[in-house]
Amino acid sequence: MAGVKLLGFWASSFAYRVIWTLKLKGINYEYIEEDLRNKSHLLLHHNPVHKKVPVLIHGDKAVAESLVILEYIEETWPENPLLPTDAYERAMARFWINFGESKVECHFFQFFKSAAGEEQEKAIKETVEILKIIEEQSLGDKKFSEEAIGLVDIALGWLAYWFEGQEEAVGTKLLNSTTFPRLHAWIQNFKQVPAIKENLPDRQKLRAHSKRFRRV
Amino acid sequence: MADEIILLDFWPSPFGMRVRVALAEKGLKYEYREEDPRNKNPLLLEMNPPICESMIIVQYIDEVWNKKSPLLPSDPYQRAQARFWADYIDKKLYELGRRIWSTKGEEQETAKNEFIEYLKILEGELGEKPYFGGEKFGFVDVALVTFSTLFYAYESFGNFSIEVECPKLIAWTKRCKEKESVSSSLKDPQKVHGFVIEMRKKLGIE
Numbered sequence: 001m002a003g004v005k006l007l008g009f010w011a012s013s014f015a016y017r018v019i020w021t022l023k024l025k026g027i028n029y030e031y032i033e034e035d036l037r038n039k040s041h042l043l044l045h046h047n048p049v050h051k052k053v054p055v056l057i058h059g060d061k062a063v064a065e066s067l068v069i070l071e072y073i074e075e076t077w078p079e080n081p082l083l084p085t086d087a088y089e090r091a092m093a094r095f096w097i098n099f100g101e102s103k104v105e106c107h108f109f110q111f112f113k114s115a116a117g118e119e120q121e122k123a124i125k126e127t128v129e130i131l132k133i134i135e136e137q138s139l140g141d142k143k144f145s146e147e148a149i150g151l152v153d154i155a156l157g158w159l160a161y162w163f164e165g166q167e168e169a170v171g172t173k174l175l176n177s178t179t180f181p182r183l184h185a186w187i188q189n190f191k192q193v194p195a196i197k198e199n200l201p202d203r204q205k206l207r208a209h210s211k212r213f214r215r216v
Numbered sequence: 217m218a219d220e221i222i223l224l225d226f227w228p229s230p231f232g233m234r235v236r237v238a239l240a241e242k243g244l245k246y247e248y249r250e251e252d253p254r255n256k257n258p259l260l261l262e263m264n265p266p267i268c269e270s271m272i273i274v275q276y277i278d279e280v281w282n283k284k285s286p287l288l289p290s291d292p293y294q295r296a297q298a299r300f301w302a303d304y305i306d307k308k309l310y311e312l313g314r315r316i317w318s319t320k321g322e323e324q325e326t327a328k329n330e331f332i333e334y335l336k337i338l339e340g341e342l343g344e345k346p347y348f349g350g351e352k353f354g355f356v357d358v359a360l361v362t363f364s365t366l367f368y369a370y371e372s373f374g375n376f377s378i379e380v381e382c383p384k385l386i387a388w389t390k391r392c393k394e395k396e397s398v399s400s401s402l403k404d405p406q407k408v409h410g411f412v413i414e415m416r417k418k419l420g421i422e
Binding site: 049058061063064065067068069071072075076087088090091094095098 | 276
């Protein structure tokens, strides 16, 4: 089989989605760190449209956009499936993957970048709404002990590790075992999965990075 | 298949139209129900809780009714390319188009220029192929063709011609509309334009 390369950035939760998926599938790959302030020719060549990481290079084929990459990996290496086999269940999984993704883009990012005051109040309110939807509808009756990790967990994985840093940078704690018990339990479970536990960026480094990013 | 299909939709929605095109491509009968404008997402009910998000619905339809008119290719890399471009259309076009009809002055001008830029990128991706899917109408064609119902509205409020800027893309929309599944699913651009005028009034623009 052709070689696999991953262009990523150490702090990017999007890149980590791909790392976790490759690890869970037992796929060997070469990781290439990108300096986002000085993007490599390789990155610009393989993702001319968005010029972003992650990019998966499989032989001579390049795939961009983390969720597109996840589906590509799932289809190319179908062993250890990460999506349900039933079409309806798969559609529901895609819905929650998409939900998490679109909310990251607008609301959570607003929360992270918001200045104190009215703007932040609004961002916090919207963020809490979304957490509630995930808590009550997505996680619902999920039995952690019975279900194996899948692409929905991977797509929402940023919530399990990156969100904490964002909360700290903003100075407000929204997610804990009292406010969102299911989400909190899911996070603890998620971080125990070996492929995840062994593949997370350094916490302190990430915190410092979040704080720096917010000041920009 | 004996399953009942109901489509909850809102008539001017290009997202709902995508689902209608996909259902028509597969030759499927369904019940169409007009929904309250505040419910923007098309929902597909199949005796189970609903599925939302138009391209997820299109994928579902493609997977369940996989014998006729496949919309996604079978090769994983080509599927990835199709998903990439559908994602691109969703991320870039709709919001910009909205800004073209809902803003004025410099903001509108910027939105219009960016919109044209993205259309040109899509035109580049189409190249000399008859469809984004290659020889056959496919996933990306479904994703983009329904936006063409909004082109007239964008052109009239933005004061530009998409045909002048992207002639190949307009030729492609005409080619798509020769298909029964597309022409029967797309709403009249004049009517959609009328709807946009009403939206502008409601939002207090102009």
